[in-house]
Amino acid sequence: MIVKKLYPWQIDVWHHLIADRNRFPHALLLRGQSGIGKLDFAISLSQALLCEEADSQSEACGKCPSCGWFEQDNHPDFRLLSPEQTASKDDEETTKSTKKKTQIVVDQIRGLSDFLTLSSHKSNGMRIVVIHPAEGLNAAAANSLLKMLEEPPPNVVFILVAHQAQKILPTIMSRCQKIDMPVPSKEVALTWMREEGVDNAEALLDYAGGSPLLAACETEDGALASIEICKLLSLGSKSDVFQLSSVCLPLGMENAVNALQKWCYDLFLCHFTQKVRYHQSHQSAVQKLCTQLKLMALMDFQKTLGDAKKSATHPLNNELQLERLFLHYTQIFK
Ligand SMILES: [Zn+2]
Incomplete structure (x- = not known):
């Protein structure tokens, strides 16, 4: 997994959250428009919480065994749930099954139960589940998740990422600490885009409704x-x-x-x-x-x-x- 550095417009919210790392909420909802780096933030946060060396304010060290696992995409205490892309065996099915999936289904949530009941690979460590996008949970999956949030397993943190938080079940919302993820000012976004080598930054940023990541990947x-x-x-x-x-x-x-x-x-x-x-x-x-x-x-x-x-x-x-x-x-x- 490629862990990106924090975006400049996320520094304040990062400090606000990480300052309390020893009393971290068991469920967090990061909400805000598409293309402002919410998922990258969730992943950086997960790595930092699992890092063995990070002090109270900092980002993950990038050197410890935990960071190593994380970067190789096989950290035993981390799960990322997204709408699944089904693999297909024959070519005829390929076009059908590679089409974009938009739902997170109940089997994916049920699949977490072993992960949640096993103890962490570290003696006092936590386990983290990132769900992206949380509005992609279908009804059955949302209900199944709700049961987990009602009786949160010890040392497990759920991080829900949502572009359209209004579509999330209110009962799930109410169990999460809600964080409004910042949209950068135009000036900050343009500076960042130019540093990334994006041409025509201003027009692209307008077209992307002020979301710099969306604009940069155009x-x-x-x-x-x-x-x-x-x-x-x-x-x-x-x-x-x-x-x-x-x-x-x-x-x-x-x-x-x-x-x-x-x-x-x-x-x-x-x-x-x-x-x-x-x-x-x-x-x-x-x-x-x-x-x-x-x-x-x-x-x-x-x-x-x-x-x-x-x-x-x-x-x-x-x-x-x-x-x-x-x-x-x-x-x-x-
Ligand atoms: Zn580390």
Whole structure:
């Protein structure tokens, strides 16, 4: 496992948490928007809590046996639960099973019981379970986890990481110490991105809604496609449905719908405030479109996009679906 250094905007929350390492809560919920480094933080925190050398304030030493296990991804006192990708035996199944899984299922939680009942590999040590993203727990898995949180095994720490904490079962929420993970200021985010060698940092950061990690992993192809998509969408009712669809197809359904959702978010925002959030460099185009906008039709379209996103991982005919979506888009203008 590659353990990243703490991001500059996380230093304060780190000190706040680690100062109490001897009375660490048995369940922690790290919540906040995507792309601000919550999972990296959870992993750094786990390594530091398991480290044999770390003093009360510091990050993991990186040298002790515990850190060694951690970095080789086989620490016996650590588990990371994420939606599972099922391996498949035959090629025919490959496309189906490599599609992105979004749920953490009950067997994964049940699979923890041995881990939780065994004693730690260190005499006074703790065991840590990171669950990411916690809103990915399906109903059965959430209930199974709740039972564990109600009777927490000694020396076990659960760290839940959530992009959409409002989707988590309230009974689980209430058993966690909740930490709002910081979003860096624009200045801090841009400094970090430039240090990472990201070109065009400001435009990418805007497009990623202020999430620097999301912005930094936007590939050059993705960034170029976004610019092309915005140019085409700027034509409103005269947008070329087939051209849009062919630009979007290589991005995949989910990314295409994301791009459309951001564009519509800005249309909506601009309608009421004359401002945009994601498309600073297209602000005047969006403002112009707003004068031709049918608001009810836009809201209806946003609902359609929400539905399309839910089915984005289904193996439907993406090309046809994209064309339908873009056709619908051209109809939300007068
Ligand atoms: Zn260490």
